[in-house]
Amino acid sequence: MSTTTAFPKITASAVQAGQLAHVARDTAPDNPAPGTELLRAALLNPQDSSSADGFRVMPPLGLGYLASVARAHGFHVDIFDFAAAERLDEESLIRCGLLEYEVYGISSYTETFTDAVKLARLLRRRRPDALIVLGGYHASSAAEHVLADVPEIDVLVRREGEEAFTRILQARFAGAPLADIPGTVTRSAAGEIVEGAPASGLLSLDELPLPALDVKFGPEKYYHFTHAGRHEIKETLGIVSSRGCPKRCTFCSIVVLSPKWRARSVESLMNEVRYRYERKPFRHITFQDANFFVYPPRTLEFARRLYAFDPDITWSGTATADTIVQHAGILSEIARLNCAYLEVGIESGNARSLARFNKRTTVDDNCQALRLLREAGIDIGLDFIMFEPEMMFEDLVENVEFLYRNELFGYWPADHLFSDLRLYPDTPVRAAYEMRLGQPFAPHSLPSVPYADEVIQAAAACMHYYQEKAQTVTDQLFKSLSASVNQLLFTDRQALEKNPALVHLCQRAQETIVKLRHLPYTFLCDLLGRAEALRAGRSPQQMIERIDWPEERKIWEEAFGVLGLLSRPPAEAGERERPS
Amino acid sequence: MSLKNHYARDATLLVVEEHLTVYLIPPMEAPRRLNHSASEIWRLIEAGHDLDGVSRRYAEAFACGRDEADADVQSFVASMTEQGFLHQVEE
Numbered sequence: 106m107s108t109t110t111a112f113p114k115i116t117a118s119a120v121q122a123g124q125l126a127h128v129a130r131d132t133a134p135d136n137p138a139p140g141t142e143l144l145r146a147a148l149l150n151p152q153d154s155s156s157a158d159g160f161r162v163m164p165p166l167g168l169g170y171l172a173s174v175a176r177a178h179g180f181h182v183d184i185f186d187f188a189a190a191e192r193l194d195e196e197s198l199i200r201c202g203l204l205e206y207e208v209y210g211i212s213s214y215t216e217t218f219t220d221a222v223k224l225a226r227l228l229r230r231r232r233p234d235a236l237i238v239l240g241g242y243h244a245s246s247a248a249e250h251v252l253a254d255v256p257e258i259d260v261l262v263r264r265e266g267e268e269a270f271t272r273i274l275q276a277r278f279a280g281a282p283l284a285d286i287p288g289t290v291t292r293s294a295a296g297e298i299v300e301g302a303p304a305s306g307l308l309s310l311d312e313l314p315l316p317a318l319d320v321k322f323g324p325e326k327y328y329h330f331t332h333a334g335r336h337e338i339k340e341t342l343g344i345v346s347s348r349g350c351p352k353r354c355t356f357c358s359i360v361v362l363s364p365k366w367r368a369r370s371v372e373s374l375m376n377e378v379r380y381r382y383e384r385k386p387f388r389h390i391t392f393q394d395a396n397f398f399v400y401p402p403r404t405l406e407f408a409r410r411l412y413a414f415d416p417d418i419t420w421s422g423t424a425t426a427d428t429i430v431q432h433a434g435i436l437s438e439i440a441r442l443n444c445a446y447l448e449v450g451i452e453s454g455n456a457r458s459l460a461r462f463n464k465r466t467t468v469d470d471n472c473q474a475l476r477l478l479r480e481a482g483i484d485i486g487l488d489f490i491m492f493e494p495e496m497m498f499e500d501l502v503e504n505v506e507f508l509y510r511n512e513l514f515g516y517w518p519a520d521h522l523f524s525d526l527r528l529y530p531d532t533p534v535r536a537a538y539e540m541r542l543g544q545p546f547a548p549h550s551l552p553s554v555p556y557a558d559e560v561i562q563a564a565a566a567c568m569h570y571y572q573e574k575a576q577t578v579t580d581q582l583f584k585s586l587s588a589s590v591n592q593l594l595f596t597d598r599q600a601l602e603k604n605p606a607l608v609h610l611c612q613r614a615q616e617t618i619v620k621l622r623h624l625p626y627t628f629l630c631d632l633l634g635r636a637e638a639l640r641a642g643r644s645p646q647q648m649i650e651r652i653d654w655p656e657e658r659k660i661w662e663e664a665f666g667v668l669g670l671l672s673r674p675p676a677e678a679g680e681r682e683r684p685s
Numbered sequence: 686m687s688l689k690n691h692y693a694r695d696a697t698l699l700v701v702e703e704h705l706t707v708y709l710i711p712p713m714e715a716p717r718r719l720n721h722s723a724s725e726i727w728r729l730i731e732a733g734h735d736l737d738g739v740s741r742r743y744a745e746a747f748a749c750g751r752d753e754a755d756a757d758v759q760s761f762v763a764s765m766t767e768q769g770f771l772h773q774v775e776e
Contacts, residue, residue, distance in 0.1 A: 598713070602713070
């Protein structure tokens with residue numbers, strides 16, 4: 106089989122006919138070469154040991170697209186999602202049947218690169234003849250370094266990988282050389298790194314088959330949207346409606362993978378909605394796009410058609426503040442049409458950081474966007490970078506004031522209080538620091554650079570220390586208490602109605618949750634009040650030991666107490682807690 | 686709604702305040718978070734002021750005119766009463 110023929114369009118006719126049957130595993134692919142199903146490939150999402158948040162585990166739709174395109178060409182492809190796995194060793198790989206494949210495709214972010222390499226090494230040890238491919242953001246942005254540093258990896262796929270990964274499978278199946286496949290980087294027999302031609306162009310998103318959702322190994326369940334206003338935890342469908350982003354924020358690596366913003370048509374989205382709904386009804390759609398709300402007429406048309414399809418399905422997406430402000434006129438309409446939540450790239454509450462980030466948004470825009478969303482009744486997801494190396498103390502104060510002024514104290518998760526600017530490979534901000542420091546950073550690292558203001562340096566260190574030592578406890582208690590309360594309010598409501606003491610206990614649990622939400626905000630405010638001590642260069646440990654966390658300890662004890670009572674059977678829990 | 690009236694919270698309501706933000710926790714429902722201005726009105730009502738006193742102090746706190754303050758206070762109280770969170774106290 107040649108690997109140099111034009112990549113065939115797989116699905117145009119099926120999409121035009123409104124049929125997407127080729128997505129299903131049990132239907133025949135479009136003219137595969139005989140025997141291709143004998144080549145078994147596994148697509149792997151590595152563990153993410155850098156993230157402690159297993160609360161919003163999303164389905165790996167990027168791998169789902171790779172799988173569905175390869176399947177449409179006849180290959181047998183399975184998906185293994187280890188994102189939420191607690192441990193990963195040879196024994197666990199054997200147990201989940203991962204050693205039976207000939208080709209492995211591993212996805213990678215810079216944060217998960219270490220975990221991806223660990224996975225590649227485990228596989229190489231047990232499957233010396235298998236082909237191991239790495240794709241995703243980190244493979245795209247640090248390709249030459251990856252191949253030079255990790256001999257276990259054979260091939261890299263750069264940028265969007267549907268075409269390249271399928272061509273790799275075709276080459277492997279045909280026994281053809283891997284070099285020269287567009288969009289890949291390989292090693293020659295002499296060990297030299299060989300970059301293939303650029304991929305033959307960006308595929309039309311409407312012509313891609315729907316991503317495969319069947320996961321052979323993965324978390325017990327994926328993210329379910331909690332719609333507090335409607336007392337519902339909703340079966341949720343993840344959809345990718347666009348790729349890339351038209352913005353050029355200096356810190357963002359999205360454009361490394363998809364340099365141009367492209368969107369699927371509303372027709373294509375509704376085809377997916379209908380196809381998925383017929384097989385497994387859902388009550389909420391989460392758009393897993395980098396920037397969903399770029400072209401509001403598309404958003405509005407989709408919202409209208411989804412509402413006509415089923416007026417009870419809610420949806421959520423991503424947006425930037427300037428687009429929200431520019432299109433304020435449609436917010437109340439999309440809220441009426443069930444937009445429940447928009448995650449907004451606010452990023453900062455001070456003008457100087459926004460300018461350095463090239464956000465092309467003002468602090469007023471950010472305030473206005475948040476106000477408009479609240480007025481429309483759309484819940485807000487917050488993307489925010491609290492610390493960045495160039496900021497001065499007054500910038501940090503403005504960031505905190507911004508959160509307070511915009512009613513974001515108590516917003517959970519509180520990750521944004523601890524977040525600092527990450528210097529991702531191949532981003533303008535990283536290149537600028539490399540130029541300033543006169544040397545490149547270690548390619549697989551997310552490096553730290555010195556802060557211009559020593560107080561910011563100390564405050565960031567304190568917050569990171571607090572996150573590690575205290576916020577992890579708070580988050581865990583928050584999750585456990587929220588799960589118990591949601592269970593009572595949403596699922597065991599009838600039991601709750603019959604037990605007034607349990608109702609009161611549930612209220613107390615919610616009171617404790619509110620207090621837990623506010624703890625890290627109190628800590629940050631206390632820290633700002635101790636600027637002089639920070640300037641004196643006390644270590645985070647010294648600072649925190651002085652504070653001694655009395656408030657944290659009190660609320661944690663309260664939370665443990667309520668959790669203990671809630672963990673008893675409902676009738677017994679009620680017996681032990683009388684309203685007072 | 687007379688501005689001479691006093692209001693009190695419903696007895697089943699649990700109220701918690703953090704960073705000057707008031708949360709109302711009714712039985713069997715998710716908490717309601719009041720925004721800064723609504724939180725201020727709630728605090729003034731809880732302090733025992735009649736609506737006239739609430740409105741006067743609210744106008745001072747938020748540097749707005751009395752008409753605007755009266756409208757904000759009356760609208761807030763009407764909404765809270767409708768949801769069963771506040772009720773009028775017998776004089």
